[in-house]
Amino acid sequence: MQRRLLDYLIISLKGLAMGAADAVPGVSGGTIAFISGIYEELINTISGVNFSLITTLKKQGFSAFWKQLNGNFITALLIGIVISFVSFMKLAKYLIEYHPILIWSFFFALIV
Secondary structure, eight states, X not given: OOOOHHHHHHHHHHHHHHHHHHHXXXXXXXXXXXXXXXXXXXXHHHHTOSTXXXXXXXXXXXXXXXXXXXXXXXXXXXXXXXXHHHHHHHXXXXXXHHOHHHHHHHXXXXXX
């Protein structure tokens, strides 16, 4: 399937949601991946990471390796996850320092 830049932007936004979910205790980024419709592709991409990738890289070159890895998808997703996770952790640090009751109430409500 040929994807456009907009498609990768949407994948990055889904990664943002996954990163935020991973930063909150009791919430899973995998759940967000399932809800957003990328879970199956994510599982297939992760399960495709094996030693045959190294063989593909050596014999067929970087382009074939990147395609077999589904590199564009995983890169777009990881960019969103990392940006969101780091941003949310900075926000959480601020809230824990200056508004601890509110942040612990929020986390408790999410877990419940």
